[in-house]
Structure formats: C-alpha cells, structure tokens
Amino acid sequence: MTTPSATHQKADLPPGQNAYMRIVHDIRAGALTPGDRLIEAELAERFGMSRTPVREAIHQLGTEGLVVHTPRLGITIRALDRSEISELYEMRAVLESTSARFAARAASAVELEEIEAIQSAMMDAKTSEERYHQNQNFHAAIMNAARNRFLLRAVLAVQKTLLVLGRSTMEDPDRAEVAVTEHLAIISALKARDEDEAEHTMRRHIQRAHAARLRQLREAKPQEPDFHNV
Numbered sequence: 119m120t121t122p123s124a125t126h127q128k129a130d131l132p133p134g135q136n137a138y139m140r141i142v143h144d145i146r147a148g149a150l151t152p153g154d155r156l157i158e159a160e161l162a163e164r165f166g167m168s169r170t171p172v173r174e175a176i177h178q179l180g181t182e183g184l185v186v187h188t189p190r191l192g193i194t195i196r197a198l199d200r201s202e203i204s205e206l207y208e209m210r211a212v213l214e215s216t217s218a219r220f221a222a223r224a225a226s227a228v229e230l231e232e233i234e235a236i237q238s239a240m241m242d243a244k245t246s247e248e249r250y251h252q253n254q255n256f257h258a259a260i261m262n263a264a265r266n267r268f269l270l271r272a273v274l275a276v277q278k279t280l281l282v283l284g285r286s287t288m289e290d291p292d293r294a295e296v297a298v299t300e301h302l303a304i305i306s307a308l309k310a311r312d313e314d315e316a317e318h319t320m321r322r323h324i325q326r327a328h329a330a331r332l333r334q335l336r337e338a339k340p341q342e343p344d345f346h347n348v
Contacts, residue, residue: 133167134174140165141175145184145195148284152197156185182278196282200332203283206276207328211321213273214257218304218320220264222313229263230309237301246289253288256301260308260320287330300326 131139141161144150156176162169176193179185188194198206225233236259240252261270287293300323307315 133171134178137161137165137167137171137175138178141179142184142281145281146284146286150195151284152195152282154195155191156193156195184278184282198279198282200335203331203335204328206280207324207331210273210276210280211324211328213269213276214261214324215317215321217261217264217266217269217273218308219313219317220266220269221260222308222311222316224265225260225263225308229259230305233259233263233308234305237298237305240301241298246286246294249294250286250288253286253297260304263308283331283335285334287327287334290330290334293327293330296326297323 141150141156150156156179158169158172158176161172165172176185180187180193184196185193186196221229233256236252236255240249240256243249243252261273264270288297300319303319304316304323307319
C-alpha cells in the first residue's frame with residue numbers, strides 16, 4: 119500500500135530534505151501524531167533510503183522543536199498542551215494581524231490581485247487538501263506583501279510548531295465556509311488600504327481559527343485539567 123508520504127516524494131531534493139518533507143507531510147496529515155516514535159530503521163525502509171538522510175531529517179525536526187527525546191521511548195513527535203496551543207495562537211494573532219496591517223500599506227496592485235486569485239482558487243477547491251494548500255498560499259501571500267523579513271521569520275516559526283497539531287481546521291467544511299467570509303473581509307480591507315481594519319479582520323480570523331482548533335481537539339479527546347495553570 120502506498121503511504122501518504124510516498125506520494126509526496128520530491129526526487130529533486132537532497133535525500134535528507136526529502137526525508138524531512140515526507141515526515142512533515144505525515145505529521146500534518148495526522149499519519150504521525152504527538153507521542154509517536156520516529157525509528158530511523160523503519161522510516162528508512164518505508165522511504166526506500168539509507169538511515170543517514172533520515173537521521174539528518176530527525177535532527178532538523180529536533181532543532182525546530184517538532185520532535186523530542188523521551189526517556190525509554192527515544193525520539194517522539196512533540197505533544198503540545200492546551201496552554202502552549204493557546205500561546206501559539208495568541209502569537210500567531212499578533213504576528214499575522216501585523217502582517218495584514220503592513221500589507222495594507224505596502225502591497226502592490228499585482229500582489230492584491232494575486233491574493234484575490236488565491237482566494238478564488240480556495241473557494242473553487244474540490245478537496246480538503248487543495249483547500250488547505252490554498253489557505254496556506256493566502257496567508258503566505260499576505261506575509262510576503264507585508265515586506266518585513268523579520269516578521270516573516272517569526273510567523274513561520276510559529277506555524278512550524280503548530281504543525282504537530284496535525285489535521286488542519288480547514289478540513290471541517292463548516293470552518294472552511296466561515297473562513298471564506300473572513301478572507302473576503304481581509305481582502306476588502308487590504309484593497310481599501312485600511313490598515314486598522316486589515317489588522318482587526320486578520321486578528322479576528324486567527325482567533326476564530328484558534329476556537330476551531332480547540333473544538334477539534336476537544337472532539338478528538340475529552341479535555342483534561344491543565345495543571346500548568348493551577
């Protein structure tokens with residue numbers, strides 16, 4: 119049987135980066151979940167490569183905070199508690215709303231047209247996977263239009279950590295439908311060059327994504343007390 123990662127192999131990438139991308143794909147798709155072990159030999163056999171590039175990929179994942187060393191288990195996918203998830207979404211709201219403010223000021227007419235085109239493609243998406251990728255493209259286009267490399271790096275770091283949560287909230291048709299309306303409000307503010315409204319609509323969009331994520335987690339697993347906040 120073809121594994122999820124096998125269909126996403128990039129032949130033109132160096133072996134270590136190829137292995138990295140395939141593991142990241144499996145994390146995002148939910149094929150690898152928090153607490154799952156990453157065993158070099160098993161991954162190397164599944165990917166059809168030696169253990170060296172797999173080891174390189176796991177090391178990169180470790181530097182990015184996506185995997186941790188767990189006593190008696192070895193390398194496992196990092197698990198985030200609910201406090202960490204909320205903190206990450208709070209940071210995402212701050213950073214991406216700032217990106218929207220900057221984009222309202224700095225985006226070119228061509229960039230605004232591209233953002234609209236991406237949104238149209240997202241609305242026409244036939245699968246949740248396609249919808250997810252167009253949503254990623256939408257946010258990336260706004261970050262690029264903000265023209266601030268330091269802000270971009272900070273956003274990417276937060277998004278990288280959020281990968282360990284697995285399946286996107288865009289896979290929920292109800293959330294995706296609401297997100298379309300939120301995106302259109304963001305686009306309207308960007309085109310009007312209204313920096314305050316662009317910041318406000320993006321912040322509200324991320325806050326609602328946060329609520330959708332917590333609901334997704336609650337439905338997947340009953341909430342337990344978070345003793346970090348006691």
